[in-house]
Amino acid sequence: MDWDAFFTVHRDLPREGPGLADDIAWTGRLSATPRDGHVCDAGCGPGGDLAALRQLVPEGLVDGFETVAHFVEAATVRFADDPSVRIIRASMENLTGPYDLIWSAGAVYFLGVTRALEAWRSALTETGVVAFSHPCLFTDAPSEAALAFWEGEPGSIGTDATTRAEIASAGWQVLGSRQLTHEAWSAYYDPMLERCEMLEAAGTSASVAAAIAAARKEASDWRAVSGDTGYMLYVVRPA
Template sequence: MDAFFNLHDGLPREGPGDRESLDWALSRAAIPRDAAILDAGCGPGADIAGLLDHAPEGRVLALDTHAPFIAAVERGFGDDPRVTARCGDMLAATGPFDLIWCAGAIYGPGVEAALSAWAPQMRAGGTIAFSQLIWRVPEPPDAVRRTFAEVPRIGELTDLVAQVERAGWRVQAERVLPDAAWETYYRPLETRVQQKRLGASPELRDAIAATEAEIALWRRHRDSFGYAQIVAAAP
């Protein structure tokens, strides 16, 4: 197992998010009780129970390219016939879907590619709810820019809204993901770092240092970058 996944193995979620942010989005999505839902880039499946609370007679297709996450979803939901977990590319998912939920994972294919691949997979009246990295100020500090130098096309919330609308989707709600959702991700990760530090291999030590730097960057500069949450109606 590589050092990153050694550090992350068994954590409840793999990106910022929590029940409040799921409820915020789904209360604006108005999905049917029997909705067909794609959880795109589901990670270990942190949001599946919440999705099913909003669509108790629905179905969730949980997709991720990382097989151990799919195994975790199968362990958690193997007995629930409403949940199918599959290893695969989120852009290859075949609908029709009432809702595509994509928490912190749309960066994989990119917003533009995802929105154009998913438009034909939506039912009439279907909705997407996703979160994506944004700048919260026009000029983020150098340390922030350097950290995200490899991420293409990061803009402010208004730029992201415009990008979604240019792709033909109609934005119904948008906001900056609250800090509590980041703490929900980072607190268990901080505990894991403490547990793994003793006796860590050089590779694991590097992964721990990178994780600590990432968390410190967010704690110091969270006013200058964050995640947007977007809820949008299909074209």
């Protein structure tokens, strides 16, 4: 992987994975996060979810944790005028909180469900919850193409049943779950495809052209496999 070329494509995008503000509103209803609560966005990327998280806690605080420098910068610039949002360049594995809600869109798989939940248990308030979106196979007999879609991503991709088993064996319970919609995926892929067009029109190196081709392939592969795989969103708390 040519990371410079990859991050030339993955720059100046509103978000770096599927998701909608409505997923956060739904999480807020399930978690009953207090208006003056303390929320963490673990693996916040460029900050695509911070505005919706901010709405959940209009009298509270939101911390974004992210390790990639230009995502940290993008999120910081986006919320430069809002003292209630702090962006921290540090691993989400070392949270202290205490948080009423740890939100993590498409980032838990970098650590694995068990490791993330173990790391976050002590970073929650007594009534705090974790909400995370996570890759999922929607069938026990996925197509080769669906399995291939996740090749190169960290960890192994399971079904809803295997993720729930991991959550339970870590000593947590599921308050609710739902599948991310096609609209949520479009919120990620549409701006990325527009950026590919913009970069191409401006003229690119061979390595960026390869990264553009890979990004387009990923978006088109997802459309082909979306019946078999996608993301589930889980809201969980210690049992």
